[in-house]
Amino acid sequence: MIREMRAAIFDLDGVIVDTAKYHYLAWKRLAHENGFDFTEADNERLKGVSRVRSLEILLEIGGLTVEDAAKEKMAAQKNGWYVDYIQNMDVSEILPGATNYLESLRSKGIKTALGSASKNAPLILKRLGIAGLFDTVVDGNKVHLAKPDPEVFLRAASELNIPPVRCVVFEDAEAGVEAAHRAGMGVVGIGKPAALKEADMVIDGLYQLEVVAGG
Ligand code: G6P
Ligand code: MG
Secondary structure, three states: OOOOOOEEEEOOEOOOEOOHHHHHHHHHHHHHHOOOOOOHHHHHOOOOOOHHHHHHHHHHHHOOOOOHHHHHHHHHHHHHHHHHHHHOOOHHHEOOOHHHHHHHHHHOOOEEEEEOOOOOHHHHHHHHOOHHHOOEEEOOOOOOOOOOOOHHHHHHHHHHOOOHHHEEEEEOOHHHHHHHHHOOOEEEEEOOHHHOOOOOEEEOOHHHOOOOOOO
């Protein structure tokens, strides 16, 4: 249920920026190098999930068992490719409506936070020059428990000093929707309703939203 919103917490990949495709390409490349395929449907299971957990799911899909040292190497290899892909990102990869919606929330006194599992979040925000749109940034470098654990969103609420019940999360991943609900927050799903059945409402993108004054 979504109540009066005093803070908005945004996932990064697939909500603010179009990086989900680069994560997918890098994981697919790792799968191919290891002799198996990785489809877009498989990729839904990795959205919002930490790097280490994503690798475990990928290996499970490929039916591979590997030692910890090899896992570390694979995760580093995937991240190297991913970082290469995002080096050339520009503001055109900010998703439609994201900047406007954030600016509009802030102009109405609603706090904004980033709540992402990504350790690359600071690099992306800096590259695109959008760090200033968030009152606080909570990313994979700050939290220990990955979504669907609610830690990332609870920490954002606490840093903003807003009770969780007055926060709304914007998420494109099933794991993130579950994390938001476990934090006691309302959640707007971004993407296809079929993939985000538990969200309180689902929209195609932030461009569909307008900030309503008052309350
Ligand atoms: C986000 C993405 C995931 C990604 C995770 C960790 O939640 O949706 O696909 O695996 O962040 O990102 P990182 O950039 O630290 O590998
Ligand atoms: Mg996401």
